[in-house]
Amino acid sequence: MLTWSCSQDGLEPQFKQDIIDMLTPIEYHWAIVYGYRTLAQQDVLYQAHLQGGPLAAPPGHSAHNFGLAVDVQLLVNGQQDWDTSH
Numbered sequence: 001m002l003t004w005s006c007s008q009d010g011l012e013p014q015f016k017q018d019i020i021d022m023l024t025p026i027e028y029h030w031a032i033v034y035g036y037r038t039l040a041q042q043d044v045l046y047q048a049h050l051q052g053g054p055l056a057a058p059p060g061h062s063a064h065n066f067g068l069a070v071d072v073q074l075l076v077n078g079q080q081d082w083d084t085s086h
Contacts, residue, residue, distance in 0.1 A: 001029040003075065010036025012067040019070055031080060034071040037064040 002023045008016060023030045037045075042065055045056035056062070063069035073080045 003029070003031045005031045005033045005073075005080075006035050008035060010067045011070070015068050023072070029075040031073045031075050032070045033073045033080070034064065035069075036067045037062065039065060 002020065019032070039059040042057070042059040042062050045053075046058050048054070049056040059065065073082060075081065076083075
């Protein structure tokens with residue numbers, strides 16, 4: 001099962017379909033939590049990274065900036081769960 005928790009706008013159409021085809025038949029429930037990012041949005045993440053935050057690519061160097069990346073999160077009992085031990 002697949003849920004979109006973010007906008008699908010800006011994703012490259014074939015990539016979007018590939019994600020749907022890949023995740024829909026899987027027995028787990030997945031949420032797409034991030035997709036396309038503008039260069040400005042990527043810059044905010046990159047600046048946070050430079051200050052010690054999570055890893056982020058510079059603007060223009062992330063597949064998110066081209067609609068070719070999504071971040072997925074497992075949903076457990078309807079709640080987003082980053083625990084990878086499941």
